[in-house]
Amino acid sequence: MTYLAKPKLHHPALERNALGLTRRDYEGAISTLCAGCGHDSISASLIQACFELALPPHRIAKLSGIGCSSKTPTYFLGSAHGFNSVHGRMPSVLTGANLANRELIYLGVSGDGDSASIGLGQFAHSLRRGVNMVYIVENNGVYGLTKGQFSATADKGSKSKKGIVNFDAPIDLVMLALQLGASYVARSFSGDKEQLTPLIKGAILHAGAAFIDVISPCVAFNNHDGSTKSYDYVREHNESVNQLDVMLPRQPITAEYLPGTLEEIVQHDGSVLRLRKLAPDYDPSDRISAMSFVQQHDAKGEVVTGLLYVDPEPEDLHAHLNTVNAPFNSLTEPELCPGADALARFNATLR
Ligand SMILES: Cc1ncc(C[n+]2csc(CCOP(=O)(O)OP(=O)(O)O)c2C)c(N)n1
Ligand code: SF4
Ligand SMILES: [Mg+2]
Numbered sequence: 001m002t003y004l005a006k007p008k009l010h011h012p013a014l015e016r017n018a019l020g021l022t023r024r025d026y027e028g029a030i031s032t033l034c035a036g037c038g039h040d041s042i043s044a045s046l047i048q049a050c051f052e053l054a055l056p057p058h059r060i061a062k063l064s065g066i067g068c069s070s071k072t073p074t075y076f077l078g079s080a081h082g083f084n085s086v087h088g089r090m091p092s093v094l095t096g097a098n099l100a101n102r103e104l105i106y107l108g109v110s111g112d113g114d115s116a117s118i119g120l121g122q123f124a125h126s127l128r129r130g131v132n133m134v135y136i137v138e139n140n141g142v143y144g145l146t147k148g149q150f151s152a153t154a155d156k157g158s159k160s161k162k163g164i165v166n167f168d169a170p171i172d173l174v175m176l177a178l179q180l181g182a183s184y185v186a187r188s189f190s191g192d193k194e195q196l197t198p199l200i201k202g203a204i205l206h207a208g209a210a211f212i213d214v215i216s217p218c219v220a221f222n223n224h225d226g227s228t229k230s231y232d233y234v235r236e237h238n239e240s241v242n243q244l245d246v247m248l249p250r251q252p253i254t255a256e257y258l259p260g261t262l263e264e265i266v267q268h269d270g271s272v273l274r275l276r277k278l279a280p281d282y283d284p285s286d287r288i289s290a291m292s293f294v295q296q297h298d299a300k301g302e303v304v305t306g307l308l309y310v311d312p313e314p315e316d317l318h319a320h321l322n323t324v325n326a327p328f329n330s331l332t333e334p335e336l337c338p339g340a341d342a343l344a345r346f347n348a349t350l351r
Contacts, residue, residue: 004030018054026051028078032071038190038216038231039069039138043076045193046107046136049200050077053248055105061097062107065090065119067145069111069138069216077107088119091126091135095317098131101327102318105204106133113143116152116171123173127180127209132316134203135182135211137173138190140218141229148221159226172298174308177211178291183314184210185290186307189234190217198244199307205246205271208314215303239297241282241306247272265312275307284310 006027014022026047031040050060060080064070066087073082081104085093094108108126115123115137126135141154148161152171159165177185184206188196196214203210215234217223223230228237242263249270265273265285275284283289290309297304324331 004032006030017051019056021051021054021057023047023051025079026057026077028073028075031075033068033075034218034220036219037068037144038140038214038218039072040075041190041193042136042138042196042214042216043072045190045196045200047076048193048197049204052197053201053204055204059104060107061094061104062109063090063094063097064109065111065114067111067114067143068218069140069144070109070114071145072138073107073109080107088114088117088122090114091119091122091131094133095126095129095131098133098317099321099323101329102132102323102325103327106131107204108133108135110135110137111144112137112139112141112151112153112173116173117143120152120171124176124180127177127182127211129317130181130183130209130315130320132207132318133209134200134206135209136200137211137213138216139173139213139229140216140222141227142218142222144218144221148218153229155228158228159224161221161224163226172294173211173213174294175291177213178287178294178309181209182211182309183208183311184307185309186211187213187215187303187305189215189238189303189305191231191235192238192305195240195243195305198246201246202244202271202273202307202310205248205267205269206310206314207268208311208316215305234303237301237303239279239302239304241279241293241304241308242275242277242284244307245274245276247274265310267312268314273307273310278306282306284308285312287311 057077057079062073062080063083064073090108143149150166154166155170174187186199217231263275284307294304
């Protein structure tokens with residue numbers, strides 16, 4: 001595939017993170033998406049999140065399927081590992097890579113067509129298995145790459161650019177993720193970098209299946225009156241439940257806050273998710289309340305955004321399968337092939 005490389009010129013005064021890297025070191029090739037496409041803003045948030053967390057780019061693996069959204073890993077983290085898989089098949093490829101090497105940070109980037117239509121089965125099974133990953137759906141309600149057909153997340157009654165009404169019921173990926181057991185579930189809007197960047201940082205630090213549904217308008221095919229995934233519609237109907245800050249381990253918490261307005265969630269690695277509550281009755285630690293909250297607001301035509309659910313002590317697929325810690329490519333031949341006696345002993349345990 002051809003792509004446009006960005007010139008590697010750094011201004012000497014550019015801000016540097018703990019690794020001495022600048023934001024430019026987290027960028028990729030020049031985007032070829034339509035100007036104004038929400039997906040480019042999500043790439044910018046991903047770059048910002050990885051820069052702020054000072055992640056070494058070579059410790060990240062970015063995987064995607066097919067679609068404009070799935071093209072975006074080319075436009076961020078140019079020095080990370082990357083795999084552009086088949087349409088709807090990112091989750092199984094990511095699961096396999098994760099099983100072979102748990103030391104990398106896995107970013108799965110997908111679209112609503114890629115995950116809610118052809119890839120729905122793969123989406124579901126990767127979340128219910130608790131694969132340690134950040135799974136982002138760049139949700140525009142259409143198949144952008146193939147010129148704007150309704151996807152399975154398009155709302156019932158919403159209209160295509162040519163005025164055709166969608167009569168099918170929508171699939172809400174957040175509801176599915178909650179039901180399937182994802183341990184970190186959020187929704188955001190590509191036009192709200194302030195909300196999205198910390199949500200991505202929290203998801204990266206979360207040691208389980210983290211899912212973020214990001215409404216990301218398609219300016220070419222789904223940004224008109226009658227669309228429920230346009231910039232105007234989401235700005236008018238956005239109902240933010242909380243705002244997130246991420247505090248890394250070892251950093252003292254110095255922020256001042258009024259009691260009752262801030263909730264702190266300590267994750268497995270000591271990082272703290274600080275949630276400023278906007279909806280006073282919202283409890284992000286209760287999966288069932290999260291589901292009913294999302295549905296009640298959906299019925300009112302509101303797009304609920306923020307960190308909707310988090311389990312601070314998630315289980316992950318490696319724990320379920322009792323796999324080895326070391327990446328497979330570092331195992332030696334005797335470890336990989338322990339010989340006939342070991343096989344006979346193992347077979348005996350199955351009899
Ligand atoms: C097996 C297969 N079926 C169909 C297609 C055609 N196709 C390419 S992208 C796409 C939909 C992409 O939609 P989405 O995931 O929402 O991404 P977007 O372009 O909207 O970001 C389809 C149907 C394909 N590439 N492969
Ligand atoms: S067709 Fe839509 S989704 Fe694809 S790049 Fe253009 S605006 Fe983005
Ligand atoms: Mg789409």
